[in-house]
Amino acid sequence: MKRDPVAIVEALIAAFNRRNAASIAELLAEDIVCAGIPLEPAHGRGATMAMLAPFLAAEEIDWRILAIAANGTTVFTERDDRFRFAGKDWTAVRAAGVFEIDTNGRIAAWRDYFDLAELERAMP
Amino acid sequence: MKRDPVAIVEALIAAFNRRNAASIAELLAEDIVCAGIPLEPAHGRGATMAMLAPFLAAEEIDWRILAIAANGTTVFTERDDRFRFAGKDWTAVRAAGVFEIDTNGRIAAWRDYFDLAELERAMP
Numbered sequence: 001m002k003r004d005p006v007a008i009v010e011a012l013i014a015a016f017n018r019r020n021a022a023s024i025a026e027l028l029a030e031d032i033v034c035a036g037i038p039l040e041p042a043h044g045r046g047a048t049m050a051m052l053a054p055f056l057a058a059e060e061i062d063w064r065i066l067a068i069a070a071n072g073t074t075v076f077t078e079r080d081d082r083f084r085f086a087g088k089d090w091t092a093v094r095a096a097g098v099f100e101i102d103t104n105g106r107i108a109a110w111r112d113y114f115d116l117a118e119l120e121r122a123m124p
Numbered sequence: 125m126k127r128d129p130v131a132i133v134e135a136l137i138a139a140f141n142r143r144n145a146a147s148i149a150e151l152l153a154e155d156i157v158c159a160g161i162p163l164e165p166a167h168g169r170g171a172t173m174a175m176l177a178p179f180l181a182a183e184e185i186d187w188r189i190l191a192i193a194a195n196g197t198t199v200f201t202e203r204d205d206r207f208r209f210a211g212k213d214w215t216a217v218r219a220a221g222v223f224e225i226d227t228n229g230r231i232a233a234w235r236d237y238f239d240l241a242e243l244e245r246a247m248p
Contacts, residue, residue: 038239071193076200096220113220115162
């Protein structure tokens with residue numbers, strides 16, 4: 001029995017908050033398409049983990065789920081993605097994300113919507 | 125019996141596509157807080173309608189719902205918001221929106237997440 005789609009997305013956010021790349025990778029489908037919407041998408045688990053690496057370089061991550069909803073295997077999150085990079089104050093990116101869960105219980109699509117300038121201000 | 129929250133949000137999008145300001149206003153709570161997330165929110169129905177006016181000035185509007193999900197009275201949409209302004213080609217803003225429906229079946233909160241630069245490119 002696979003975990004329900006909301007639990008899978010909650011597990012992804014929890015893995016980010018532990019900065020645990022192995023746990024994140026386990027939750028991603030081999031053929032995931034991962035997009036920060038104003039940017040080009042990453043195709044595949046390896047490219048996605050490479051795209052995520054600069055975020056996981058933070059000393060602390062505290063992504064807060066403000067709202068979550070599912071429709072079948074599609075899950076939405078509204079989030080406040082907080083980061084503390086070395087020698088910096090906490091920063092934040094406000095985002096709404098859409099996740100599609102495949103039949104193996106892995107994340108096959110992840111599309112985050114946010115303001116790119118806000119992301120750039122949040123990153124070191 | 126109030127319509128279900130998903131139907132209320134679908135009615136809002138349909139009203140946009142008809143460019144029907146009166147129908148839109150009817151769906152908004154008097155005390156709505158409406159935010160394009162990188163921007164300052166509008167407080168109240170009047171301020172919200174003023175914020176929406178430049179969009180409703182398009183000659184054609186074609187907002188497409190790519191995905192929709194609800195959790196109680198919270199509704200998420202993933203959308204491709206398409207506009208055709210006078211003398212211009214079609215433009216589009218990709219957005220994910222969160223809506224909160226009040227006990228009167230009106231939209232009391234609307235938060236759209238998108239890239240501000242993409243919005244600015246889409247507007248005349």
